[in-house]
Amino acid sequence: MKITRKDFLRLSGLSFLAAGTLEAARAVAGSDSSAQNSPGKPSAQPVRWGMVVDVQKCRKDQGCDACIGACNSAHNVPHLADPKHEVKWIWTEPFENVFPFEQSEYAQQTDAGIPIPLMCNHCASPPCVHVCPTQATWKRDDGIVMMDWHRCIGCRYCMAACPYGSRSFNWVDPRPAIAHINPDFPTRTKGVVEKCNFCEERLAQGLRPACVEACPEKALVFGNLADPNSEPRQLLRKRFAVQREPELGTGPSIYYLV
Amino acid sequence: MRDRIWIIAGLALFAVVVTAPFWSERTPAKDLTKVPNLVLPVNQKDCVAPVSYMRASHMVLLLRWREEAVRQGQRRYVAFDGKVYDKSLTKTCLGCHNKEQFCDRCHTYAGVSGPYCWNCHNQPQTNVAGISPRSMP
Numbered sequence: 001m002k003i004t005r006k007d008f009l010r011l012s013g014l015s016f017l018a019a020g021t022l023e024a025a026r027a028v029a030g031s032d033s034s035a036q037n038s039p040g041k042p043s044a045q046p047v048r049w050g051m052v053v054d055v056q057k058c059r060k061d062q063g064c065d066a067c068i069g070a071c072n073s074a075h076n077v078p079h080l081a082d083p084k085h086e087v088k089w090i091w092t093e094p095f096e097n098v099f100p101f102e103q104s105e106y107a108q109q110t111d112a113g114i115p116i117p118l119m120c121n122h123c124a125s126p127p128c129v130h131v132c133p134t135q136a137t138w139k140r141d142d143g144i145v146m147m148d149w150h151r152c153i154g155c156r157y158c159m160a161a162c163p164y165g166s167r168s169f170n171w172v173d174p175r176p177a178i179a180h181i182n183p184d185f186p187t188r189t190k191g192v193v194e195k196c197n198f199c200e201e202r203l204a205q206g207l208r209p210a211c212v213e214a215c216p217e218k219a220l221v222f223g224n225l226a227d228p229n230s231e232p233r234q235l236l237r238k239r240f241a242v243q244r245e246p247e248l249g250t251g252p253s254i255y256y257l258v
Numbered sequence: 259m260r261d262r263i264w265i266i267a268g269l270a271l272f273a274v275v276v277t278a279p280f281w282s283e284r285t286p287a288k289d290l291t292k293v294p295n296l297v298l299p300v301n302q303k304d305c306v307a308p309v310s311y312m313r314a315s316h317m318v319l320l321l322r323w324r325e326e327a328v329r330q331g332q333r334r335y336v337a338f339d340g341k342v343y344d345k346s347l348t349k350t351c352l353g354c355h356n357k358e359q360f361c362d363r364c365h366t367y368a369g370v371s372g373p374y375c376w377n378c379h380n381q382p383q384t385n386v387a388g389i390s391p392r393s394m395p
Contacts, residue, residue: 140331148328149378181380183348189377204333 048124048143049198050225050253051212052232052241053117057219060092060115067117068092070214074199076187078177087168087188089196090119090211098244099258116256117220119211120145120166120196121244124251128158128167137193143225143253144198154191163248167195225253294367299354306337306350317373320347347379357381 003011058064071077071090078087092115096103102111126145128137136151137158159167173190181187185201188194199209207213212222223230232255235241241255305312307319323345326332335343335350343350355361357376365372 138329146328150324150328183380183382186348186378186380189374200331204331 045224046226047141047224048226048253049122049203050143050223050232050255051119051209052221052235052255052257054217054219054221054235054257055095055114055116056257057217058117058215059217059219060117061113064216066214066216067211067220070210071196073180074182074202074210075185075197076174076178076182077194078174078187079179080172080174080177085171087170087174087194089168089194090117092117099242099256102242102258117211118164118166118244119254120198121164121250121252121254122196122198123253125249127161127163127250131157131161133157140200142203144200144203145195146197146200147193147195149186149188149192149194152192154193156193158193163245163250164252167193169193294363296363297356297359302354304337304339304341305354306335306341306343308338320351320375323347347375348382352382 068090072079075089077089080086095111095114095116098116098118122143122145124143126137126139129139129145132138133155134151134153136149136153137145137147140146154169156169159169170188170190170192175181175187178187199207199211202209208222209220212220221232221235223232225232227233235257236255239257241257243252243255246252307316312319323335327345333345335345337343364370
């Protein structure tokens with residue numbers, strides 16, 4: 001078969017044109033399908049889970065520990081007698097230790113000794129995440145500072161980095177110290193660090209955190225801080241709220257209405 | 259040639275000692291030739307993957323589930339036959355299988371010394387009747 005130079009050029013041109021059209025059609029179809037998918041992800045509301053603790057409503061001073069009990073039984077948190085081995089997800093400290101900047105002599109008289117419920121602050125810029133050498137702890141897109149106990153090597157850098165004391169190390173096997181094991185949540189093992197996970201396993205099922213549901217006074221208000229109309233944001237607009245040690249720049253997601 | 263008797267006796271003794279494991283009744287070698295006595299689930303016919311894959315690569319699947327469920331928040335697993343499962347060792351795997359009668363027996367037989375799953379992961383209540391969770395290794 002003989003082919004002239006003119007025919008060759010004409011054929012090449014047509015081939016390139018056909019290939020180009022196909023590619024363009026594919027690109028248009030691709031952008032169409034991504035446009036159809038987009039309402040699912042990018043246009044969805046950004047989420048940053050957070051909590052507001054109404055100290056005035058909290059009845060910790062009357063001995064209520066419903067939130068702590070609910071958390072401990074939901075997450076198999078051990079109750080170890082030795083304070084050096086203590087493991088805590090949500091716990092209390094006296095007001096003057098939590099908010100040392102509020103220590104005027106008169107404030108001390110009224111507020112001193114009032115127990116304040118504390119937990120992991122799920123910081124916007126979590127120091128524990130920055131120091132973890134194995135990425136066993138990391139910040140999720142919804143703001144939860146998560147832990148992967150499979151990866152934790154027990155180096156305790158995160159405990160040194162956390163300014164809030166929110167992390168505990170398992171110095172001993174926690175299982176014997178758990179009164180009733182909840183089979184739906186794993187226990188931990190000796191040699192890993194643990195902390196509050198904002199009940200991410202409950203959030204995945206559309207439930208609120210166990211402590212929030214357990215509070216008889218509704219003193220713990222949980223919601224999406226990125227949504228201006230969420231319950232915590234409405235409270236934060238109305239009332240004066242403080243974070244723990246905001247000057248450290250960690251950006252805690254737990255606010256206290258004092 | 260006066261030592262012939264001793265040489266033959268020595269060779270016979272040697273043969274007896276060397277072949278002892280093959281014919282002695284006290285040796286456990288015979289037991290090791292048996293396959294482990296696995297108790298299969300009665301309530302389910304299908305697993306999350308074909309038996310051949312699970313037998314060879316269940317650990318790969320478990321590691322993938324672990325990464326996806328914990329780190330990527332993807333908790334639903336669509337199996338090869340289209341069924342949807344929860345990516346959960348306790349709820350899905352142990353929902354059918356019994357740890358002592360399935361996992362442990364094969365691991366012991368194959369000489370697989372402990373994956374550390376059970377240091378943290380629990381057995382579901384229905385399977386632990388009579389077995390304290392604390393007795394797990």
